[in-house]
Amino acid sequence: MFEQIFKNIDDLLYKDSGADSELDYIGQTSWVMFLRYLDELEQDKADEAELKGQEYHFILAEEYRWNTWAMPKDAAGNLDNHAALTGPDLVQFVDGKLFPYLAGFKQTADSPQTIEYKIGEIFSELKNKIQSGYNLREILGYADELPFRSTKDKHELSHLYESKIKNMGNAGRNGGQYYTPRPLIRAMIQVVNPQMGETIYDGAAGSCGFLCEAYEYMYERMDKTTSNLKTLQENTFYGKEKKNLAYVIGIMNMILHGIEAPNIIHTNTLGENIRDIQEKDRYHVILANPPFGGKERKEVQQNFDIKTGETAFLFMQHFLKSLKTGGRAAVVIKNTVLSNTDNASVALRKLILEGCNLHTILDMPSGTFLGAGVKTVVLFLTKGEPTKNIWYYQLDPGRNMGKTNPLNDKDLEEFVSLQQTKPETEQSWNLRMADVDGTTFDLSVKNPNTPEEAPLRSPEVILAEMERLDAETNCILNSIKELI
16 A cells, blocks of 8 residues: 555656656655654654643644644544645745744754754755645645554555665666665674664765664664663664755654664764764764765865875775774775775775774675676774784675666675685685785785686687587488488
């Protein structure tokens, strides 16, 4: 049922002149869904307060609550057409009153950790792009059918929302910044194995896929006590995101996964001077797929010890500085970080190898990231001790990766299983730091265990083989003719 509702909303957005692409569809769906969710959340809290004999103070003023402007209903529970705004009046209200009112919460909220602040952030960044008030009226009707109250409903909605994020990632050439394949994320989390009481951070949060999957992983394995749930909800997951749309999608994604007021900050992570990062700013676990290929301005590069315009290299420095001693990280990065000979690449490898135990490198096949066009590796490291041995695993799913053949969990099962013992196989090998060049720190992926291919035969040998086979064929044909 929910899937059809999402499809109906997309169809209306497609017809509207204000929404141009899959990115617009999910952005517009997100703000409508967020207000629908907020209404359910407020109703739940009001009901809880009433049961305790307490008074609940609504976040939103009466005029801006869902049941007032979006879906006013009559005594029979149907849309009250006399009270409901539609057409130009509805768009005028949303653009001129609703969005400015909601954006104002950013200034009045007590702290960035509150849901009030998240409301202000979201509606400061987004704009309503739905130009037809009649289309918007229908979209609100469909959104009103989405239930957010039960865990089962939220779970189904989160899966549908994830599929929309995946479609958005597939839609454009920058898909990788919105969508990291979930099987890869799950494998990274299994290896890092975050525990209750630890903090998990993604400084390039995007749609918050890493944080949502880490939440699922920890929730399934923890004791379901009130204290643990509160810790998981409020003091475990942290992220930063620069892009407006990704920030809003990430917040909505975490809400659907059960985190009421996500600790996601809307900021340019690389704008922070890494020399200002103190122990209180550090985390136990870092999981990330930072954007690569981008270029940062000179003034941003001044925030880092190793100066480079490559965003992925700057993020890597930020992550190393943001990790507690003994902390664990798994970071997706383009494979050229292992072998480039420029000063920044060499300096970064030296920094990683001397300050961290880079114990595992997972080499991903081409096509893992749709539209990205680069080969990637995943670096697994522990901060606080130098690297002595690196275990490489070269993933080979046995097929060409692409939209119709995406990565799946089975592809990564062997890697996750072998990673604990780090054996030598045809797809995996060990590299001792004693064998690494101490000037270039070259960590190129060179599999020494690849089976040797049979040498190619010379043309003379192939022709002789063809003549022999022709003679055998003629002999068989003559025998058959004699029988006839």
